[in-house]
Amino acid sequence: MSTMPGKNQTASLEINPIKAEIDEVKRRRILEEAVRQFFEKGYEATSLESIAEGLGVTKQFIYSRFRSKAELLVHVCKAGATAADETVAFSATLAGEPATRLAQIIRYFVRLQIEHRREVALYFREAKSLPAEEAVTIDASKQHFHRMLRALLKEGSLSGQFEIADPSLAASALGGMASWAFTWFTPEGRWDAESVAQELARLALRTVGVRDPEAYVIDSTA
Incomplete structure (x- = not known):
């Protein structure tokens, strides 16, 4: 019996690494903006709202990756x-x-x-x-x-x-x-x-x- 993945499985295996790579890029962008604002304004004066604004995204974009x-x-x-x-x-x-x-x-x-x-x-x-x-x-x-x-x-x-x-x-x-x-x-x-x-x-x-x-x-x- 063949154990070769079907077309849908193959497509999924190809997409998942790409999705993970894209998600990692997004995480890095959030961290880079957080570093910039923490460094320039201080941790207490920085908010998730200001980080989201700096990235041009919603707060949910950040919450989906950092709590x-x-x-x-x-x-x-x-x-x-x-x-x-x-x-x-x-x-x-x-x-x-x-x-x-x-x-x-x-x-x-x-x-x-x-x-x-x-x-x-x-x-x-x-x-x-x-x-x-x-x-x-x-x-x-x-x-x-x-x-x-x-x-x-x-x-x-x-x-x-x-x-x-x-x-x-x-x-x-x-x-x-x-x-x-x-x-x-x-x-x-x-x-x-x-x-x-x-x-x-x-x-x-x-x-x-x-x-x-x-x-x-x-x-x-x-």
């Missing part, structure tokens, strides 16, 4: 915190001595922070408005990043490659330096994202006592 303004904020803040999770995952793929890995991690993280700078800014600015449960989940990403960086700095200190007294304090300092690039980076400025990422990697290495950062800030595609 509330708070849910929009959760998605935006998760995007702002995703750099920490992605960098932790990236760090697990690296090999080599601590200084090489530290340079790669800082560069990777800074590039992500710059790429998602508005979402990152909103996370820092509007975290107080997040539902408590979601705030705890998102904050866990920061803690994972800190622990990863602290472990690497401790390894480098024990090997004698880094000169630091307290790996946890050093992790907070380096993480803060890399995180706050979003506050001053502008695409129209004289520094592009990759140049900033490379320079902050050099500064991170100097901060932990590496005397020749250039020996470890390698390949720009890393």
Whole structure:
């Protein structure tokens, strides 16, 4: 007995992925407009009505994809915190001595922070408005990043490659330096994202006592 799908089934299989793709585009447009308005006006001063108006759609268009303004904020803040999770995952793929890995991690993280700078800014600015449960989940990403960086700095200190007294304090300092690039980076400025990422990697290495950062800030595609 044949198990080949009929014409109607085939058409359905072809349409469903397209429908899902279109729906994802609509979700992204809603989130982009929410980011713009949250960033420019602040979360409290933004309403679902103003987001719908900015998109030229009805409020129901938004409600069919997001339950509330708070849910929009959760998605935006998760995007702002995703750099920490992605960098932790990236760090697990690296090999080599601590200084090489530290340079790669800082560069990777800074590039992500710059790429998602508005979402990152909103996370820092509007975290107080997040539902408590979601705030705890998102904050866990920061803690994972800190622990990863602290472990690497401790390894480098024990090997004698880094000169630091307290790996946890050093992790907070380096993480803060890399995180706050979003506050001053502008695409129209004289520094592009990759140049900033490379320079902050050099500064991170100097901060932990590496005397020749250039020996470890390698390949720009890393």
